[in-house]
Amino acid sequence: MDQGEPGNAGRRQFLQSAVAAGVGGYLMSQSAGAQTAPKPIPPGTLGAAGAGPDRPKIAMLVHPKMVMQDLIGPMTVFNLMRCEIHLVWKTREPVMTELGITVAPTTTFAECPEVVDVLFVPGGLDGTIALMDDAEVLKFLADRGKTARYITSDCTGSLLLGAAGLLQGYKATSHWMVRDELALMGAIPVHDRVVQDRNRITGGGVTAGIDFGLTLAALLRSREEAETIQLVIEYAPAPPFDAGTPETAPKAIVDRLMSRRGPTVEQARQKAQRAGRALKR
Secondary structure, eight states: OOOOOOHHHHEEEEEEHHTTTTHHHHHHOOOOGGGGOOOOOOOOOOOOSOSTTOOOEEEEOOOOOHHHHHHHHHHHHHHHOEEEEEEEESSSSSSEESSEEEOOOOTTTSOOSSSHHHHHHHHOHHHHHTTTTTTHHHHHHHHHHTOOOEEETTTTTHHHHHHHHHHHHHHHHOOTTTTGGGGGGEEEEOOSSEEETTTTTEETTTTTTHHHHHHHHHTTTTTHHHHHHHTTTTTOOOOOOSSSSTTSOOOHHHHHHHHHHHHHHHHHHHHHHHHHHHHHO
């Protein structure tokens, strides 16, 4: 699911920046399962970013059928900040994304630092729905959420935060198709690209992950550093069409998309209802 993206030149520059930052090789590695100890992603090379023992620790959940852009967007920002990034999953076996490209987890749930600066969950509606009643995943999120400085997500990842009980009483956003379902789990849905409520920060659909990442960069470091990173990745969206939200897209396109994805959205609603009931017990 896509809410609009930069043009071809901007996309090329963004991907080049990601590779330059050292992200690409790790994401597509097939050897993670053979590692003997957890090893976070090596930091990027942005001169303005600080290094040293104060590097923010970031735990980024990776899961089957996640939308790769949900991970890559903020991860590129965090990497350029020289953060200590852990790609976390149940095992260190490669995880298949919705593109058919594998991502190699660097850290298992058991190996993940007990205290992290940022707990992040990417989206991908099919993958999200499958995990909304996964006890192991929800337990991990709830546990690290108790001590994380910031609890965050992009796209439908906020549904997982909601199912883990981490958004009750908080304003939050999600992909527009399922944003309203957040209310079923005690959250307050907000129609915005990035929503911050105390230490909860959630991004809208897919490409909002870059906006989210820059927002968090300013909080963790400074506005100047966030602006420097924005310039490095040349993030200046100028999409060729004004169809990135249901309010601006032609009605026929919105209707056709909802007709096609309606059954999946209904599955998400039912899972959110069940999660909401479980949270009240």
